Amino acid sequence: MAKSTSKPKSSKSTATASRGSSPGSTASGSAAGSSRGQMRDAMTPFLTAPEIAALTAKLAQQLMQDYRGKDLILICPLKGSCIFMADLMRQLDMPVQVDFVQVSAIERGGTIRILKDISMNIAGKHVVIVEEIIDTGRTLSFLKTRLLASSPASLRILTLLDKPARRELPLQPDYVGQTIEDRYLVGYGMDTEEVGRNYGEIYFFKQ
Numbered sequence: 001m002a003k004s005t006s007k008p009k010s011s012k013s014t015a016t017a018s019r020g021s022s023p024g025s026t027a028s029g030s031a032a033g034s035s036r037g038q039m040r041d042a043m044t045p046f047l048t049a050p051e052i053a054a055l056t057a058k059l060a061q062q063l064m065q066d067y068r069g070k071d072l073i074l075i076c077p078l079k080g081s082c083i084f085m086a087d088l089m090r091q092l093d094m095p096v097q098v099d100f101v102q103v104s105a106i107e108r109g110g111t112i113r114i115l116k117d118i119s120m121n122i123a124g125k126h127v128v129i130v131e132e133i134i135d136t137g138r139t140l141s142f143l144k145t146r147l148l149a150s151s152p153a154s155l156r157i158l159t160l161l162d163k164p165a166r167r168e169l170p171l172q173p174d175y176v177g178q179t180i181e182d183r184y185l186v187g188y189g190m191d192t193e194e195v196g197r198n199y200g201e202i203y204f205f206k207q
Contacts, residue, residue, distance in 0.1 A: 039186075039195060043203035046185060047178075052160070052202065055177035056084070059158060060091030062175055063128065068094055073122055073152075075129045077143060078102040079197070083189040084132040084160050097125075103139045103146075112142040118150075127152040128175075131159040132189045137171035144171075161185070 047055075063072070076085040078100055089096065102116040127147060134140060140157065147155055158175035165182040186192050187199030196203075 039192075040199065040203060042206060043186060044206050045201060046183070046204050047188075047202040049200050052188060053087070055160060056087050057091055059160070059175055059177050060088055063088075063158070064092060064094055067126055067128075071095075071097075071125045071153075073097045073099060073120060073125050073127045075118060075127060075143075075147065076100050077129065077131060077140070078116065080189040080191070081130055081132045083197070085130050088130060088158075101143060103143050105139060112139055114146065118147070121150075122147065123151045124153050126154045127156070129155070129157045131157065131173070133161040133163060133185065134159045134171070134173055135163045135166035136168040138168055141169045141171050160188075 072094070074085065074089065074096055076082055076098065079102070082100075085098070089098065097120065099118045099120045099122075100116065101114065101118050103112060103114055105112050129140070129143065129147070131140065134157075144155065144157070156174040157171075159173045160177040162173055162176045162179045163182060164179065183204040184192075185202050185204050186196035187202040189197050190202065191197045
């Protein structure tokens with residue numbers, strides 16, 4: 001899901017320099033690759049691929065313990081959660097269905113709207129929203145209300161990372177891989193102006 005996080009002020013100049021030569025503004029593939037590399041060089045590693053895999057496996061075990069023998073539907077908010085969702089699904093040794101939704105704020109702090117709704121009938125089913133990170137909770141709260149209107153048997157929220165310091169609404173996830181402090185993260189589905197989602201590890205901007 002598109003996040004409404006904001007970078008620490010001390011990292012603004014670094015981020016701006018990187019975005020100035022982002023893939024969307026370069027004329028060649030080699031220049032785009034160079035831009036991505038330069039941005040990653042300006043960041044500090046936060047979670048390695050093995051650490052992410054360990055958190056994902058832990059969350060998958062919790063889901064299998066709680067939903068074994070039940071009809072489970074995982075809802076993936078686009079775009080940020082898609083990589084985590086794919087890895088989580090592969091860890092689940094049980095039947096599971098998947099659907100996708102895209103929710104976005106028209107502007108920061110503004111009205112929230114659904115760009116793509118779910119296509120499944122979730123009435124009477126057990127539903128888990130899968131997020132890569134939760135910060136303000138505004139769009140997620142909107143999505144939760146929307147899904148509850150479809151009368152699922154249960155609705156829970158799972159997130160790889162939880163950033164409660166940024167919360168604007170009293171939203172509490174049911175499954176949390178790791179609680180983190182207020183840092184602007186890039187990688188593993190998280191982006192800065194659509195760059196960095198494809199990184200296999202998670203980084204934050206250097207202070």
